[in-house]
Amino acid sequence: MTDDAPDLRRLRGDAPARNHDARTIAALTANPGCSRRGLLDAAGVDKQAVADHLGFAPRFGQSQFAITRGNSFEAQVKADGCAALLALLRGDLGLDVPAVTSADLAPRGEGRAARHAETRRALGRALSVGGGALLDHPMLVLDIAGRPAYLEPDVLALQLAGRLHVVEIKSFAVVDGQAEPEQVAAAARQAAVYVLALRRLVAELGHDPQRVAHDVFLVCPQNFSNRPVATPLDVRPQLAVLERQLTRLTRVDAILGELPDELSFALDDALPESVRAVEARYAPECLSSCEMAFFCREEARACGATGSLGRALRDDLGGVESVEAALALAAGAADVPPELAETAERLRLAARLRGEALGTAG
Numbered sequence: 001m002t003d004d005a006p007d008l009r010r011l012r013g014d015a016p017a018r019n020h021d022a023r024t025i026a027a028l029t030a031n032p033g034c035s036r037r038g039l040l041d042a043a044g045v046d047k048q049a050v051a052d053h054l055g056f057a058p059r060f061g062q063s064q065f066a067i068t069r070g071n072s073f074e075a076q077v078k079a080d081g082c083a084a085l086l087a088l089l090r091g092d093l094g095l096d097v098p099a100v101t102s103a104d105l106a107p108r109g110e111g112r113a114a115r116h117a118e119t120r121r122a123l124g125r126a127l128s129v130g131g132g133a134l135l136d137h138p139m140l141v142l143d144i145a146g147r148p149a150y151l152e153p154d155v156l157a158l159q160l161a162g163r164l165h166v167v168e169i170k171s172f173a174v175v176d177g178q179a180e181p182e183q184v185a186a187a188a189r190q191a192a193v194y195v196l197a198l199r200r201l202v203a204e205l206g207h208d209p210q211r212v213a214h215d216v217f218l219v220c221p222q223n224f225s226n227r228p229v230a231t232p233l234d235v236r237p238q239l240a241v242l243e244r245q246l247t248r249l250t251r252v253d254a255i256l257g258e259l260p261d262e263l264s265f266a267l268d269d270a271l272p273e274s275v276r277a278v279e280a281r282y283a284p285e286c287l288s289s290c291e292m293a294f295f296c297r298e299e300a301r302a303c304g305a306t307g308s309l310g311r312a313l314r315d316d317l318g319g320v321e322s323v324e325a326a327l328a329l330a331a332g333a334a335d336v337p338p339e340l341a342e343t344a345e346r347l348r349l350a351a352r353l354r355g356e357a358l359g360t361a362g
Helices: 006-012 022-029 035-042 047-054 064-091 112-129 181-204 236-248 252-256 271-276 284-288 293-302 311-317 323-330 338-361
Strands: 100-104 132-136 140-144 147-151 155-160 163-169 215-221 228-234
Touching: 022 035, 022 140, 022 147, 022 181, 022 236, 035 047, 035 252, 047 271, 047 293, 064 100, 064 132, 064 155, 064 163, 064 215, 064 228, 112 132, 112 140, 112 147, 112 181, 140 181, 147 181, 163 181, 181 215, 181 228, 181 236, 284 293, 323 338
Parallel strands: 100 132, 163 215
Antiparallel strands: 132 155, 140 147, 155 163, 215 228
């Protein structure tokens, strides 16, 4: 995102901008047709504050205890120039890791654009000189629906056997060699965002983007201790999905062009009307990843939207936006639009088969 887009600043009201992170991008690309989320994220609107003000507070997220534990574990892995991380790569994974130079790109009061420029210079030096290197707190950029989003990976590990690797540090435990599948899947989706952003930066610097490996290193606590363990994670499937979904995201400029000039998501009495002015694409899957999900679910139920019954069913109905319309087509409604003729025929067949089955059962 950018801080100098007047239309987007107006949408936030007086609130500061919230930047994308890998988690929000992964969630955004899971539902690329949702204009509401796309616009709120592009404008840097605090979706949790908006949902709270509307009376539909989200019910997911990390506790303060989990955040503190995660920060402590990350600091342990990175201590003494990432000594523990390098030991893991050499020991647990048996990699031939040479002596590395370490650069800490943590914020020092400068803006995100300045940090990205510093990351770009440090990465360019590493690519040109070769050898081993570690970049801590790098700042990457990924274009999201026509707006730049700044990303900060945990660690960017460079030049291991000529390849660049992303390191993802997570605080969930690996017990007896196994971790919670949903947590691993979420980590893989986030790591894929970093890999894609890094590949695009490497390409901008005139190098082969495939130098960025699709194998990332996932570092987690082992069993119930704080001892870290490293595991390679292949994110090629997540990369393929991410690239495909990013191309489908509606550009923010196109969404803004269809909205009133005075629209704002400031936390005032006009907020419900402002939010409803932007089309949403709700599905039950949103409940685990979007702060606005409970508001959108209530809205979808009130208007009988087919999306409230699941994304797969909505896609199968192909253009039938409401349950009422689907039932009317199944009952043999006249004047069916040509683009819905095939869907109407299938709905009538399904209704007839259901009626026959219920009649036989009776």
